[in-house]
Amino acid sequence: xxxxxxxxxxxxxxxxxxxxxxxxxxxxxxxxxxxxxxxxxxxxxxxxxxxxxxxxxxxxxxxxxxxxxxxxxxxxxxxxxxxxxxxxxxxxxxxxxxxxxxxxxxxxxxxxxxxxxxxxxxxxxxxxxxxxxxxxxxxxxxxxxxxxxxxxxxxxxxxxxxxxxxxxxxxxxxxxxxxxxxxxxxxxxxxxxxxxxxxxxxxxxxxxxxxxxxxxxxxxxxxxxxxxxxxxxxxxxxxxxxxxxxxxxxxxxxxxxxxxxxxxxxxxxxxxxxxxxxxxxxxxxxxxxxxxxxxxxxxxxxxxxxxxxxxxxxxxxxxxxxxxxxxxxxxxxxxxxxxxxxxxxxxxxxxxxxxxxxxxxxxxxxxxxxxxxxxxxxxxxxxxxxxxxxxxxxxxxxxxxxxxxxxxxxxxxxxxxxxxxxxxxxxxxxxxxxxxxxxxxxxxxxxxxxxxxxxxxxxxxxxxxxxxxxxxxxxxxxxxxxxxxxxxxxxxxxxxxxxxxxxxxxxxxxxxxxxxxxxxxxxxxxxxxx
Amino acid sequence: xxxxxxxxxxxxxxxxxxxxxxxxxxxxxxxxxxxxxxxxxxxxxxxxxxxxxxxxxxxxxxxxxxxxxxxxxxxxxxxxxxxxxxxxxxxxxxxxxxxxxxxxxxxxxxxxxxxxxxxxxxxxxxxxxxxxxxxxxxxxxxxxxxxxxxxxxxxxxxxxxxxxxxxxxxxxxxxxxxxxxxxxxxxxxxxxxxxxxxxxxxxxxxxxxxxxxxxxxxxxxxxxxxxxxxxxxxxxxxxxxxxxxxxxxxxxxxxxxxxxxxxxxxxxxxxxxxxxxxxxxxxxxxxxxxxxxxxxxxxxxxxxxxxxxxxxxxxxxxxxxxxxxxxxxxxxxxxxxxxxxxxxxxxxxxxxxxxxx
Numbered sequence: 001x002x003x004x005x006x007x008x009x010x011x012x013x014x015x016x017x018x019x020x021x022x023x024x025x026x027x028x029x030x031x032x033x034x035x036x037x038x039x040x041x042x043x044x045x046x047x048x049x050x051x052x053x054x055x056x057x058x059x060x061x062x063x064x065x066x067x068x069x070x071x072x073x074x075x076x077x078x079x080x081x082x083x084x085x086x087x088x089x090x091x092x093x094x095x096x097x098x099x100x101x102x103x104x105x106x107x108x109x110x111x112x113x114x115x116x117x118x119x120x121x122x123x124x125x126x127x128x129x130x131x132x133x134x135x136x137x138x139x140x141x142x143x144x145x146x147x148x149x150x151x152x153x154x155x156x157x158x159x160x161x162x163x164x165x166x167x168x169x170x171x172x173x174x175x176x177x178x179x180x181x182x183x184x185x186x187x188x189x190x191x192x193x194x195x196x197x198x199x200x201x202x203x204x205x206x207x208x209x210x211x212x213x214x215x216x217x218x219x220x221x222x223x224x225x226x227x228x229x230x231x232x233x234x235x236x237x238x239x240x241x242x243x244x245x246x247x248x249x250x251x252x253x254x255x256x257x258x259x260x261x262x263x264x265x266x267x268x269x270x271x272x273x274x275x276x277x278x279x280x281x282x283x284x285x286x287x288x289x290x291x292x293x294x295x296x297x298x299x300x301x302x303x304x305x306x307x308x309x310x311x312x313x314x315x316x317x318x319x320x321x322x323x324x325x326x327x328x329x330x331x332x333x334x335x336x337x338x339x340x341x342x343x344x345x346x347x348x349x350x351x352x353x354x355x356x357x358x359x360x361x362x363x364x365x366x367x368x369x370x371x372x373x374x375x376x377x378x379x380x381x382x383x384x385x386x387x388x389x390x391x392x393x394x395x396x397x398x399x400x401x402x403x404x405x406x407x408x409x410x411x412x413x414x415x416x417x418x419x420x421x422x423x424x425x426x427x428x429x430x431x432x433x434x435x436x437x438x439x440x441x442x443x444x445x446x447x448x449x450x451x452x453x454x455x456x457x458x459x460x461x462x463x464x465x466x467x468x469x470x471x472x473x474x475x476x477x478x479x480x481x482x483x484x485x486x487x488x489x490x491x492x493x494x495x496x497x498x499x500x501x502x503x504x505x506x507x508x509x510x511x512x513x514x515x516x517x518x519x520x521x522x523x524x525x526x527x528x529x530x
Numbered sequence: 531x532x533x534x535x536x537x538x539x540x541x542x543x544x545x546x547x548x549x550x551x552x553x554x555x556x557x558x559x560x561x562x563x564x565x566x567x568x569x570x571x572x573x574x575x576x577x578x579x580x581x582x583x584x585x586x587x588x589x590x591x592x593x594x595x596x597x598x599x600x601x602x603x604x605x606x607x608x609x610x611x612x613x614x615x616x617x618x619x620x621x622x623x624x625x626x627x628x629x630x631x632x633x634x635x636x637x638x639x640x641x642x643x644x645x646x647x648x649x650x651x652x653x654x655x656x657x658x659x660x661x662x663x664x665x666x667x668x669x670x671x672x673x674x675x676x677x678x679x680x681x682x683x684x685x686x687x688x689x690x691x692x693x694x695x696x697x698x699x700x701x702x703x704x705x706x707x708x709x710x711x712x713x714x715x716x717x718x719x720x721x722x723x724x725x726x727x728x729x730x731x732x733x734x735x736x737x738x739x740x741x742x743x744x745x746x747x748x749x750x751x752x753x754x755x756x757x758x759x760x761x762x763x764x765x766x767x768x769x770x771x772x773x774x775x776x777x778x779x780x781x782x783x784x785x786x787x788x789x790x791x792x793x794x795x796x797x798x799x800x801x802x803x804x805x806x807x808x809x810x811x812x813x814x815x816x817x818x819x820x821x822x823x824x825x826x827x828x829x830x831x832x833x834x835x836x837x838x839x840x841x842x843x844x845x846x847x848x849x850x851x852x853x854x855x856x857x858x859x860x861x862x863x864x865x866x867x868x869x870x871x872x873x874x875x876x877x878x879x880x881x882x883x884x885x886x887x
Binding site: 475476478479480481482483485486487489490491493494495496497502505506508509510512513 | 538539541542543545546549550552553554587588590593594596597600601603604607608629630631632634636
């Protein structure tokens with residue numbers, strides 16, 4: 001038998017070519033959250049809404065967001081998201097939206113919703129992949145000029161492909177952006193759905209005014225706060241928090257002339273002394289240009305950066321919602337009788353600052369039966385999927401809620417009329433995957449979440465036990481209201497007296513004994529009468 | 531009875547005194563559980579110790595029982611006043627009612643009112659019968675005895691196959707004539723009927739009494755009176771298992787829950803005729819035994835610890851049962867022949883005085 005000769009090395013080399021990021025993601029769309037039609041529709045809405053809110057907050061505009069989902073044939077939807085944000089200059093539009101991994105957020109660290117530069121362009125890619133149609137973008141910066149684009153993405157080149165471009169000159173002065181596209185998807189209204197997501201966005205962003213016009217009608221989420229939380233400060237990455245791949249890219253794109261100045265300029269908490277120490281430990285020349293560092297040297301540099309003792313990163317770059325806004329958000333959607341919140345001081349995981357805040361709503365009209373509702377929020381973005389893998393869920397189930405007045409069997413979500421919202425704010429949220437649905441379980445993150453949960457737990461326990469006490473008092477009064485007339489009648493019969501005066505006296509004693517006999521559970525006391 | 535009426539009134543007045551002094555009214559109730567029951571070696575009786583529990587009105591855990599105690603006491607006073615009797619069941623139904631503006635009843639079950647009646651007995655030192663309360667009728671008797679009950683003369687040997695049903699209150703009947711050598715107390719009705727049909731009581735000159743299970747107060751008091759007033763020996767005949775033996779011990783020494791009236795109900799001279807585990811070998815009953823259940827063994831282990839079962843003969847029987855894991859009912863004797871019990875077993879036991887203490 002003669003074997004067919006295999007490929008030669010030359011032939012193989014001809015087959016090799018660079019795979020554009022966009023092409024890679026076309027083939028691996030599940031990584032971005034497009035694994036099924038239901039989730040895909042949610043991901044599109046999520047990415048576009050994230051962008052709108054980020055843009056508004058960055059320019060200190062109180063967000064006003066319109067979301068529209070209308071059926072467009074079988075399994076297809078026309079999706080539109082519009083905001084009152086800063087808009088975008090005409091030139092910027094195709095690049096910002098038609099190219100993956102293009103973005104201003106990548107090498108700066110700041111607490112924001114999107115970070116990777118794939119969110120919005122990912123939605124355009126998904127739209128053209130499932131329907132073959134271009135995405136319409138209309139934007140204006142408030143200068144009287146409105147740009148109109150129809151964009152697709154050239155998958156091989158990872159470049160925008162402009163299908164249509166024109167200016168609308170109707171003289172209208174406005175700022176903001178509107179993105180409209182047709183996608184394949186499935187619309188549901190269950191637990192993990194677009195309406196649930198928007199509801200949670202409204203809770204986590206109580207200063208935003210959101211209108212949702214869905215297949216089953218319109219829902220308004222008015223804002224309940226008129227102030228934006230402070231703008232998070234931008235920081236440079238801390239050497240402990242950087243990954244090798246990112247370090248390589250930073251080295252390549254650095255404007256510094258030496259490795260030492262690169263370390264000092266592009267990282268936080270690195271001074272002249274630390275820079276020299278890192279280079280010495282890595283055994284590389286500190287005066288060499290960062291662009292010319294060999295791959296093996298880069299690795300050595302990376303290791304040295306982890307080993308050198310450095311001050312912790314600054315934490316004033318974080319912007320938590322604050323206890324007030326958290327509670328306002330919860331009050332907006334839940335009619336509960338008791339609210340409490342706890343904001344932890346900032347902490348650091350692997351060189352990245354983060355901060356935990358937690359709030360609880362309890363009782364009132366919340367359902368008595370079933371597990372409590374848990375809202376997982378990262379940088380003001382609700383997470384709906386992969387709850388089992390998430391550090392937030394793990395922290396909740398490993399907290400003993402029975403001591404805080406909820407019931408719980410083993411390590412599970414507690415049961416009771418309560419909603420708990422956990423917000424993780426960080427310059428870099430450690431998601432377990434690119435679809436950003438679960439927080440990785442760093443011990444320090446779990447520890448912080450649990451401390452915050454215990455804080456609200458103690459508040460909750462005080463409320464619940466106070467409530468129980470009041471109920472006990474009421475029950476006790478009712479008991480005696482029922483028994484005393486019977487006792488009075490019986491004692492009257494035994495002593496041949498009228499029952500009414502006896503009852504009046506008993507009622508008098510009851511007032512004095514209102515606080516007594518707390519040992520209400522007990523057996524009758526045993527005494528030795530001798 | 532004047533005395534009972536007075537005691538009930540004093541109970542009410544004590545409570546009223548507390549009320550008038552603006553105190554939390556309380557009543558003292560002697561504890562009726564094993565922890566407060568003493569076995570008196572000399573009198574061979576179970577008697578009540580002096581531990582008392584206090585029942586308060588203004589204590590959520592006590593309040594309901596306090597109210598119930600007052601309701602029962604008040605009804606008892608009415609029974610005295612009108613001089614009428616009623617049953618435990620009837621008392622429960624008279625007092626059961628829904629409290630105004632609630633879903634709560636004064637009493638939900640007879641199991642709630644019965645112990646309150648015993649509380650009153652112990653508290654006031656009077657008998658249930660004196661409170662004009664009767665239990666359900668249980669237990670029958672046959673024998674050469676004439677009694678007088680409510681003016682009627684009754685010959686207990688001339689009442690046909692059923693014998694005489696023993697009323698719950700035998701305090702007021704008089705024993706007119708008793709012609710017997712001993713009393714045989716039988717746990718089970720079936721064995722009683724066999725002995726009656728075989729005219730065992732005529733041949734043996736004895737009185738047959740069946741308790742139909744754990745003895746009620748009527749039969750216990752009747753046995754006690756017959757035995758005490760006519761100096762008759764009492765022989766008790768039960769299944770060979772922990773429950774049968776306990777029935778015997780209640781007849782002889784009194785019971786834990788009614789330890790306060792042991793002297794009126796107990797027959798310290800009673801003897802146990804059978805069945806025993808040893809009988810199984812002696813009378814070749816092996817083929818007619820039953821395997822014990824876990825509860826039988828558990829009960830036997832408890833009884834091993836009771837002071838009134840400390841006699842070596844009883845310790846031996848209890849341990850035998852635990853070891854061999856078998857028990858025997860009276861019916862096992864019928865396995866040896868339908869008249870084996872009347873013609874062989876009982877006569878031989880009595881002739882040989884083969885009793886357990």
